[in-house]
Amino acid sequence: MIVAMVVLGGIGHLPGVILGAVLLSALPEVLRWVSGVMDLQALTGGRLDASILRQLLIALAMIIIMLLRPRGLWPTREHGKALQPAAK
Secondary structure, eight states, X not given: OHHHHHHHHOTTOHHHHHXXXXXXXXXXXXXXXXXXXXXXXXXXXXXXXXXXXXXXXXXXXXXXXXXXXXXXXXOOOOSSTXXXXXXX
16 A cells, blocks of 8 residues: 555655555545445445455556556656756
8 A cells, every 4th residue: 555655646756655645545535435325335236345446446546647657646856857958
């Protein structure tokens, strides 16, 4: 879970890691509310509950982040590397 928080937020950037931790810590609470409103057990015949859905959503979030934003949601800035013009 800690590795997922770090990767989701952005490796090497403390505010990004905090963002990832907040998002993944809030996920179970949101799922608890959704499962109470939607009654996931009744809809899926007892096959899907909030804990399984949480694991699936974390895995899906990791895959999407790795494909779309491999450096995380809030990555570190490159200090001077991208700002310097190429030498001719």
